[in-house]
Amino acid sequence: MTAKITVSLKPGVLDPQAKAIGHALEVLGFEGIQETVVGKIITLKLAESDAAKAKESVTQMCETLLANTVIENYQIELLP
Amino acid sequence: MSIAVLRFPGTNCEFDMLHSFKLLGVESHLVWHQEKELPKGTHLVVIPGGFSYGDYLRSGAIARFSPIMQAVIRYAKEGGKVLGICNGFQILVESGLLPGALRRNENLHFVSKFQKLAVVSNNNPFLREYAVSETLNIPIAHADGNYFIDAKGLEELKENDQILLTYQGENPNGSIESIAGVCNKEKSVFGLMPHPERAMEPLLGSVDGARMLRGLAC
Numbered sequence: 001m002t003a004k005i006t007v008s009l010k011p012g013v014l015d016p017q018a019k020a021i022g023h024a025l026e027v028l029g030f031e032g033i034q035e036t037v038v039g040k041i042i043t044l045k046l047a048e049s050d051a052a053k054a055k056e057s058v059t060q061m062c063e064t065l066l067a068n069t070v071i072e073n074y075q076i077e078l079l080p
Numbered sequence: 081m082s083i084a085v086l087r088f089p090g091t092n093c094e095f096d097m098l099h100s101f102k103l104l105g106v107e108s109h110l111v112w113h114q115e116k117e118l119p120k121g122t123h124l125v126v127i128p129g130g131f132s133y134g135d136y137l138r139s140g141a142i143a144r145f146s147p148i149m150q151a152v153i154r155y156a157k158e159g160g161k162v163l164g165i166c167n168g169f170q171i172l173v174e175s176g177l178l179p180g181a182l183r184r185n186e187n188l189h190f191v192s193k194f195q196k197l198a199v200v201s202n203n204n205p206f207l208r209e210y211a212v213s214e215t216l217n218i219p220i221a222h223a224d225g226n227y228f229i230d231a232k233g234l235e236e237l238k239e240n241d242q243i244l245l246t247y248q249g250e251n252p253n254g255s256i257e258s259i260a261g262v263c264n265k266e267k268s269v270f271g272l273m274p275h276p277e278r279a280m281e282p283l284l285g286s287v288d289g290a291r292m293l294r295g296l297a298c
Contacts, residue, residue, distance in 0.1 A: 013228065014254075016184060016185070016254070017184060017188060020188060065137070065141065065145070066137070068138055068174065068181055070181040071181045
């Protein structure tokens, strides 16, 4: 089973990188961008085949290391 | 009595720290990140600047789980004094020994220059040789120095006199309330972005860091 983890800054925490990317797109002439969010994707290939157990263990990994929950949110997607 | 200066893969200010303590006539030793215990008789732990573990994932995020940091966390919980400079500050917030987090500088640049600082509080072992509101001139050199803490946390910092240093003039990294350094509630753990070890001799352009390290070391 594969776990795809997306880590991004919490809403309300100013993200200068996302702002710079949004601005660059505007400068290039792309219109209508309402919001830009930058995150990182961490993909883990797991030996575990039980989805509930995998979710539990990946959640723990996020809380311990993968995300700094003071400023970041994480989303876990499990793929077979 | 001696000072433990930690060394991770990627640390690059450890020899400046040893040199600074030598100037002050105090004994200090390097301690490798794989060590499980601090040397007996350690009276101060210094986590110097650099790029521990290449800043992978987040600055300080991986160093925080090294064997020596488990010993430092135990040492700090027993009231031992810990000073974290730049990357050391990042490791201290990642390890939960200090509140808040350090984010990418608001202007996205690596900022390296002399910076004017204001002493906010001297009611602690770290800045006791300085006067409140005194202006210091100490170099900064970082990309992730944008201190963040939520509104409730900020209130607590103020109530407990935990904000020790702020940037004067233009804020170089976008940190909340221009915060440059904070300590824990017990005033035994201090983290700051500026580098006092780079302001130790007239030759370096400033001696404003000397009283901080002397106050701690002696």
